[in-house]
Structures are given as C-alpha cells and as structure tokens.
Amino acid sequence: MLHGRLAPSPTGVLHLGNARSFLLAWWDLRARGGQVHLRMEDLDGPRVKAGADQAAMEDLQWLGLDWDTGPVYQKPRIDRYREVLEKLAQQGLAYPCICSRKDVLAAASAPHAGEEGPVYPGTCRGRFPTGADATRQSGTAPSWRFAVPEGSEVGFEDRFRGACRIQVDRDLGDFVIWKRDGEPAYQLAVVVDDADQGMTEILRGDDLLSSAARQILLYQHLQWPVPRFAHVPLVIGTDGRRLAKRHGDTTLRRFRELGRSPIEVLQWLAFSCGHPEWNRLQCPADGIEGFDLAKVPDRPWVWQGELLDPWP
Ligand code: GLU
Numbered sequence: 316m317l318h319g320r321l322a323p324s325p326t327g328v329l330h331l332g333n334a335r336s337f338l339l340a341w342w343d344l345r346a347r348g349g350q351v352h353l354r355m356e357d358l359d360g361p362r363v364k365a366g367a368d369q370a371a372m373e374d375l376q377w378l379g380l381d382w383d384t385g386p387v388y389q390k391p392r393i394d395r396y397r398e399v400l401e402k403l404a405q406q407g408l409a410y411p412c413i414c415s416r417k418d419v420l421a422a423a424s425a426p427h428a429g430e431e432g433p434v435y436p437g438t439c440r441g442r443f444p445t446g447a448d449a450t451r452q453s454g455t456a457p458s459w460r461f462a463v464p465e466g467s468e469v470g471f472e473d474r475f476r477g478a479c480r481i482q483v484d485r486d487l488g489d490f491v492i493w494k495r496d497g498e499p500a501y502q503l504a505v506v507v508d509d510a511d512q513g514m515t516e517i518l519r520g521d522d523l524l525s526s527a528a529r530q531i532l533l534y535q536h537l538q539w540p541v542p543r544f545a546h547v548p549l550v551i552g553t554d555g556r557r558l559a560k561r562h563g564d565t566t567l568r569r570f571r572e573l574g575r576s577p578i579e580v581l582q583w584l585a586f587s588c589g590h591p592e593w594n595r596l597q598c599p600a601d602g603i604e605g606f607d608l609a610k611v612p613d614r615p616w617v618w619q620g621e622l623l624d625p626w627p
Contacts, residue, residue, distance in 0.1 A: 317349030319516035320509070321375065321382060324356040325367035329374040330565045331618060332520070332550040332558040335584050339547055340518040341380050341599060342588075342606040349516060353385030354508060358498050374567045378577050379598040387512065389504055396499035399507050399537065400459060400492065404446075408464075408536055409492060411449035411457035412439040434488035435460065459493035461502070461533065469528040474545035475608060476521070481528035490529050506530050510539040521546035522557065545608065550587070551615040558618060570622050580622060587616040 321337045323329065329337070344351050353375075355368045368386065375382075403409035412435075419435055440462060443449040449457035467483040481487070492503035499507070509517065509530075517527075524546045534541045552562040570580055578597055585593035585602055589610035596602045 317344060317347055317516050318352060318512075318514050319344045319349055319518060320352040320354050320385075320512070320514055321380070322354045322356050322505075322519075323368075323371040323375075324359050324363070325371055326359050326362040326364060327367060328370045328566045328568050330558055330567070331580075331584070331622075332565070334374070334378060334567055334580070335550055335587060335616070336518070336520050336547060337375065337380060338378070338581075338584050338599060339588060339608070339611065340516075342602060343518050343545065343608055344516060345600070345603045346606045350384070351380075351382045352512060352514070353382040353387070354512070355386045355388050356501070356504070358389045358501070358504050360494070360496055360498060370568075377567065377571065378581060379600070387508075389508065392508070393498070395511070396493075396504055396507050400499065400503065403461065403492070403536070404459070406536070408462050409459050410440055410462055410489075411443050411446045412460045412489075412491070413443075413449050413453035413455075413457050414438055434486070435490070437489060440489060456495050456497060458491050458495045458500075460489040461492045461529070463487070463489050463532065467532055469531045471527065471531055471541070471544060473524070473527070474518075474543055475547055475611070475613075476524065476545075479524065479528070481525060483528050483532055487525060487529060492533075502526060502529050502533065506533045506537070506539075509542055510534065510537070515542050516545070517542050518545040518547065520549045522549060547611055548613060548615045550618050553617060553619055557615075562618070565618065573623065575622055575625070579625070583622055587612075 319340055321340060341351055357363050400409060419433060446457055463484045465484055468480065469483055470480045473479050490502055491500045494500050527544045531541055550558045552558060558565055567580060581596055581599060582593050585596050589612055590602055590605060592605045
C-alpha cells in the first residue's frame, strides 16, 4: 500500500500554489490506490497562526480533497524529534552551532543563494564537546547542524524530475536540524514524521528539491527506508516569481469570496496540471482516472490573474 501526505504549514490560508501541489499529491495517491494522510506542520515558530490549521482543512474540504487519517500535529512530538537529534549527536553527526545568520553570511566565501542561505563554512564543527558548552560560550541555546560527511553525494530518481544528483557537502553544507528556539528545524521534523508515519510517497513543490537531498542523507544515516519523491513545478506570477503576497491575494478564500465555485477553481487547477478532462471535472474524484503525472507541464505555471473574473 502506498502512503503519502498533505502537509500544510498552518502559517496562513491556502493559495493557488499550495492547492495545486495538494491536488497533485492527492490525485497521484488516489490514482494508485494509496492512502492520504494529513499532517499539520505546526513547528514554524512565530509564523504559525492560531486557527490556520482549521482554515487549511476547510479550504481543502471546500476544494473537495479528503484524507484517510489525521490531522497529526508536530508540536506534541517534540520529545521524539529530540531523541533523534540525540542519536545523531551521539554518532558525531550533529553538532551545536552558535553562529548567527550574520556570522554565516560574513564567513561564507562563496555564498550560494539556496533557500537556506549560503553554504555554512563549518565554524562550529568540532568546536564544542556538548550543547551545554556551546550555551556557556554564547549565553544562549545553540542551534544544531547535521555534519554532512565529506563526499556526500546523493543520487535519487525523482518521479517527476528524473535522475537527480546533488553534492550535499559542497553545494548545501552542514544544515540546521534544530533551531535555537528549542524546536526541530523542518529538515529533521519532516524526516522523522515521514518515517514514523510510514510515508512511501512525497509529492510537493520543487522549491524543496535540494531539501530532498538533505533529507535522504538523514534517512541514510538513520538507516530508515527512503520514500519516493516527486517534485512538481510551482505556480508563479507574470514577474516570474513564485506566487506570494506581492501578487495580491491568491488565496482560495478570496476566490470563494469573489463568488468562484470550487468547481471553477478545481477546473483551473486541473487545466494547469495538464489534466485531459479538466473541463468536465465536478470534484477532484472525477479526475482520478484520467490523471497522469507525466502530463503535468514541466515548467512553472504562470498565473495571469485568472479566476478573478468568472472562468473560463
Ligand atoms: N509544510 C511544507 C509546506 O507547506 C511542506 C513540506 C513538505 O512537503 O515536505 O511547504
């Protein structure tokens, strides 16, 4: 049995981009008889908004997406993430780091503009025997980084992108797995959750493609089975940048308020996904049979203001 998840971060309501990735993940699972699990990624510190979990669920339901289990939250699982951090630290694969973002920027000789900033120059690697030593030195709790072993090249077959190969030590560097605020970082939490919750399929936006390499390294060192990945292009604005506040309000809520029906939104999303029967769909389930991941355009989809007026 295949298992996959919808994993919204309750930091705001769903916009067209999130909704499209969730619809694709849902179709991709349902078309293969898989189970859909809902996980609320509520470890995003101050960005998490009260009530956004309920809002995300309402939006998914409005669009017609369902799930077999969940929602599972991350906050109650802190002890479990800590246990995994300790295991990595004991194996010499995690170390405390007291560098601020500014320190990292200043020390990095060749900054790469990755989604996690420049490659960490390794300043704190081997510097402190324990987390307590790091705290003593800096006066505050340290973050923890994964010590990427030299020569760590990760190769994987992405179901959408094909063969991917990333040299993690050189191109991404030691990445944060535990934040100073005492919570696990996304890279660690997502791996522990996907492994513990038995996920075999991960379909998400391709802004997380390089994160897959980090995550696969974690799976390998924890000796956990690696799920299959599929990274799909994002929705962008006419300026070529990924859909965000600067493009105005593209939330499902707004389209709903403008009087668009879930069918109109669904059909627009299905059209953007290359679904051959997009204009006949009345609910996501109608699209299961005709769904083909290979038909999804391999370029980002440009939203040009559709759905603001009745569509098509
Ligand atoms: N919570 C993440 C997001 O909304 C998803 C992360 C993932 O799918 O691994 O972007």
